[in-house]
Amino acid sequence: MQILNNKTDAQQQLRALKQQGKRIAFVPTMGNLHEGHLTLVHQAKQQADIVVVSIYVNPLQFGPNEDYSAYPRTLEKDSQQLTNEGVDFLFLPTNETIYPRGKEHHTTVKVIDSLTNKLCGASRPGHFTGVTTVVNILFNIIQPNVAIFGKKDFQQLMVIRRMTEDLSLPIEIVGGDIMREKNGLAMSSRNGYLSSTEKDKAAHLRAIIIATQKQIEAGDTNFSGLIRHAKQQLENDGFKVDYFSIVRTDDLEPAIKNDKQLLIAAAAWLGKPRLIDNQEVFLK
């Protein structure tokens, strides 16, 4: 695996490969890699000749009271895992490479409010603009044919799809399934903030989402009642709920009776970390 530290090097090497007709798949990450990231890498390998992974903890997408400084940085271990997976290139930009004039003085890319102000966007103002800005910069440096994003961050995947469509970026966006621990907890770098007791409890988030899914599949359309019940259960389990929502998969608006393609999405703090998870529900 070759490490790419700077923009010019990355652009030159990858452009040359594209000119030879190679198809490039790109997996952007913030590092502290787990099986969730590695399945995205497997998907990338199936989609292309060359796989590029980036590790960059993007300051622009963190709020002032979030964990930018504490975010786990485990480059050596990550690099070893990616080498074992047969990744071709690891791009490791610095803040100066991404935001040469400083992040406060950088052009931003913002996807419409109706997609970015709700769910995670409501409690993390500016977060998605930070994500779309950095993803755009990374896309312009790497110029991949295809990029893979996890469905764990379902709203992020939708926002990136919309950006790609609205800006006519010639990049295919692929969603990767959520990888889970044995107890159902969605894998996440931030799970490392949990104690082992909290890890057991954290699995309740998934269990409550699944219970809600079963109710909906059984014909319950009292969505506000289901949401109230789920929030109550989470609070009883010691979570501090940010949101628990049942929305439509196409526009993330609250679901109403007769909607067929739904997403149950939730975010809740358990001790230090804010955990997110979701489940798509397709009705006949």
Ligand SMILES: Nc1ncnc2c1ncn2[C@@H]1O[C@H](COP(=O)(O)OP(=O)(O)OP(=O)(O)O)[C@@H](O)[C@H]1O
């Ligand atoms: N459990 C998972 N299954 C599938 N994809 C995942 C999973 N966790 C993260 N991803 C995806 O990996 C990519 C990089 O995510 P990131 O590096 O932020 O990892 P993370 O574990 O989600 O970290 P965080 O704790 O910050 O949420 C994103 O596209 C994200 O959706």
Ligand SMILES: CC(C)(CO)[C@@H](O)C(=O)[O-]
């Ligand atoms: C897509 C991403 C790498 C942009 O910083 C980040 O939001 C993430 O890890 O999901």
Ligand code: BAL
């Ligand atoms: N996985 C999304 C990155 C973030 O929480 O900032």
